[in-house]
Amino acid sequence: MGVDTLREEQAISRAIDHLVQVYAGTHSAEHVRAVMEAAHKRFDGFPIRDFVPILVERIAHGELAAQAPADEVADIEVPEPADDIPDSPEIHSPENDRPSPQPSALIRSKGFLSLVAAAVVVTAAAVVVVVNVSQDDPPPPPPLTIVRGVIGSEKKAFFEDPRVQQALAGQGVKVEVESAGSRQIATSINLDKYDFAFPSSAPAGESIQRARHINTKYTPFSSPMAIATFQPIVDVLAKAGVVKKGTVPTFSVDRYLGLVTSGTKWAQLSRNSAYPVDKNVLVSTTDPRTSNSAAMFLATASYVANGNAVVHGATAEKSVLPLMTQLFTSQGYTDNTSEGPFNEYLTVGMGPTPMVWIYEAQYVDAAARGRLKPGMVLMYPSPTVLSQHTLVPLTPSGDRIGRLLSTDPELQGLAAEHGLRSGDAARFAKVAADHNVPAPKDLIDVVDIPSYDTLEHLLDGVAKSYG
Structure with a gap:
């Protein structure tokens, strides 16, 4: 006193x-x-x-x-x-x-x-x-604790949100982040200068835990994988039996793999006057050597190619690898992070990227920020996989961020406003509904991803094909 x-x-x-x-x-x-x-x-x-x-x-x-x-x-x-x-x-x-x-x-x-x-x-x-009676100025608030992290690029908008920064400041911390491909975070980035690593999947998080002998992890957010496309593409693929129309359009991965295997081009699809181009029917992804979203695409496609079963063991890996390689190498150049192809989708349109493999959260966040244009559509692959955003604490300060993101109601609600499925499911549903995104409340057709070792074997096999 x-x-x-x-x-x-x-x-x-x-x-x-x-x-x-x-x-x-x-x-x-x-x-x-x-x-x-x-x-x-x-x-x-x-x-x-x-x-x-x-x-x-x-x-x-x-x-x-x-x-x-x-x-x-x-x-x-x-x-x-x-x-x-x-x-x-x-x-x-x-x-x-x-x-x-x-x-x-x-x-x-x-x-x-x-x-x-x-x-x-x-x-x-x-x-x-x-x-002019002199009054002592109130003491300045204590300085914020700086906490540094490396994150998957799809969470960049969340951490840059002034409301998120203010909520963290209220807890006495300031979070500074750098973004990179999630697999890149797990395999090639020097994590010594960071307090936490926050890739976009459990396998990438598991890789970091193994390498650094860390038992603790947090999974405050999740996001199913989806496909950003355009209404004319939905119409064309519906005629080809690949897309089932509805409030939530669904994309048959099995029928899509059939088109890839046969080398079908867009111009060869019947009654296709909307996109009659002479290039293969392909979903655009990121680089599987660096990005988690590409790994999630491989996990989905390999499940279907393996007779609707999770790939396990050398025999199954060898069986599906040629088709998995074709899915990626046929695309040409691919970006290191999911931010790249999705920004191209938003700004350039359907010409170069008629279908882009993304996190559902990216689309919902873009809708909330008014970045979508008329005719843009969100499809859900059948089946799909759920990407569990996994935070691995590297220091006690990083552990505190993991706990805050997992338990603080304000931060959970703000995550929902950025399209991330968090503990505040009602907030996410409201954000999606308010911006006319037909995001299903409950995801049914979701399959498991392969084990960490199997996924790494498949990704390494695809990487070798790049030369």
């Missing part, structure tokens, strides 16, 4: 003792104290404290007098200011020295508290402007 605060509390205590004596015949000591404490609380937050005890005592006196029997009010004197409240001779005037009027009429008026509040403001202004 500071010196000024101590003096104020002592003055309030003496005023209570004085009023207890004044109203000994009408009010109990407990009641007098309660009235004084309530009056004192009304001045919480006022920067100028010198005159607070005087005003508190006068308010309390007025209320107590109003509660006393009418024939006893005239016998009660208005208490004088406590001796140790400093007077400022510079603001004294003959008007200041006049005797205080009896308060009974003023107390009973509804404007009494307004007048008191005005008096405080005027007095504060006089002290600051006329008398």
Whole structure:
């Protein structure tokens, strides 16, 4: 407790003792104290404290007098200011020295508290402007703890959101992030300078845990994989039996693999006047050597190619690898992160990228930020996989971020506003509905991804084909 605060509390205590004596015949000591404490609380937050005890005592006196029997009010004197409240001779005037009027009429008026509040403001202004009484500035808040992380690029907008930064600042931390491909985070980035790693899948998180012998992990967000496309493409693929229309269009991975295997080109699809181009029917992905979203595409496609079963063992890996390689190498150049192809989808249109493999969260976030254009459509592959965004803490500060993202209601709600499925399912559903994104509440056709080792074997096999 500071010196000024101590003096104020002592003055309030003496005023209570004085009023207890004044109203000994009408009010109990407990009641007098309660009235004084309530009056004192009304001045919480006022920067100028010198005159607070005087005003508190006068308010309390007025209320107590109003509660006393009418024939006893005239016998009660208005208490004088406590001796140790400093007077400022510079603001004294003959008007200041006049005797205080009896308060009974003023107390009973509804404007009494307004007048008191005005008096405080005027007095504060006089002290600051006329008398220039020096006041100590409030101590600055303690500096925020800087926490550094490397994240999958699809979470960049979340961490850059001023509301997220403010919520974290309220917890005493400032998070600084750099983005990279999730597989890149797990395999080639030096993590020594970071407090946490936050790739977009459980396998990438498991890789980091293994390499650094860390048992702890957090999965505060998840996002199913989806396909961003355009209404004319939906119409063409529906005629080809690849897409099933509905409130939520679904994309048959099995029929798509049949088109890839046969080398079918867009121009060869029947009744295709919307996109009659002479290139293969392919879903655009990221680079499987660096990006988690490409690994999730491989997990989905390998499941279907393996007879609708999770790939396991050398024989199954060898069987599906040629088709998995074709899916990626036929695309030509692929970006390192999911941010690249999705931004091209948003800005360039259907010409170069008629179908883009993305996280559902990217599409919902773009809708919430008004970046979608008419004719853009979100499809869900059948089956799909769920990408579990996995935070691996590398330091105690990183562990704190993992706990906050997993448990703090405000941060969970903000994640939902960025399209990430979090613990606040209702908030996510509302965001999607408000922006006309037909995101299903419950995902049914979701399959498991291969084990970490199997997925790595498949990804390494695809990588070798790049030369």
